Amino acid sequence: METAILAGGCFWCTEAVFRDVIGVSEVESGYIGGEVPNPTYKAVCSGSTGHAEAIRVTYDPDTISLAEILDVFLGTHDPTQLNRQGNDVGTQYRSAIFPLDDAQRAEAEAAIERWNAQNGATAVTTIEGPATWYPAEDYHQEYWEGEGQRNPYCQAVIPPKLMKLRKSFQAKVRSDA
Numbered sequence: 001m002e003t004a005i006l007a008g009g010c011f012w013c014t015e016a017v018f019r020d021v022i023g024v025s026e027v028e029s030g031y032i033g034g035e036v037p038n039p040t041y042k043a044v045c046s047g048s049t050g051h052a053e054a055i056r057v058t059y060d061p062d063t064i065s066l067a068e069i070l071d072v073f074l075g076t077h078d079p080t081q082l083n084r085q086g087n088d089v090g091t092q093y094r095s096a097i098f099p100l101d102d103a104q105r106a107e108a109e110a111a112i113e114r115w116n117a118q119n120g121a122t123a124v125t126t127i128e129g130p131a132t133w134y135p136a137e138d139y140h141q142e143y144w145e146g147e148g149q150r151n152p153y154c155q156a157v158i159p160p161k162l163m164k165l166r167k168s169f170q171a172k173v174r175s176d177a
Helices: 011-019 041-046 066-075 102-119 152-168
Strands: 002-008 024-032 052-059 095-097
Touching: 002 011, 002 066, 011 024, 011 052, 011 066, 011 152, 066 102, 066 152, 095 102
Parallel strands: none
Antiparallel strands: 002 052, 002 095, 024 052
């Protein structure tokens, strides 16, 4: 199993997308890229810690490659928005990839170039790190499957991302999703 760390705005949204991807065994919401040790959700949301809301994806590279993970990531959020996703504004909602080694950094650079070429646009997605990962509080984990179904924000934002996943990456979506 391998790991990728991705920040694409609200971690509830990106977590929901990757829970439906074939070859992904675990998705954990958390914080990365800031200066404050052991940040809390409230502190990260204030924008004062420098952290991004992110997900840590554990996947089977024999089933899905890092390149495919990165294509799904870039294809299911708006990587052209600087420090925001929709109504979520601030550096904590930035689009970023946090490679764990030089090979992942090269894959991230290639994925951004590929996305730019395919979309005729320029992604502002940053490649950051190394940085320390902090898991989010327990109530943020598997949020869409629980509380998120009743949260009006999630109801408005997550289903369009899931539809985008199913439309653009149909072969990579779990049949039980």
